[in-house]
Amino acid sequence: MELAEPLEYVCVQCRRHEAVDDALVSTCRQCGDEMRNVDLVTD
């Protein structure tokens, strides 16, 4: 049994946060800019 752990992404432009359970989301639904995993955002 495998638990899919939701990943939290944050938009580099508008800072919108979104939790997704797959790695396919990389575009912000709000402004269309790039979203990155919060664990990789260092600022």
Ligand SMILES: [Zn+2]
């Ligand atoms: Zn955005």
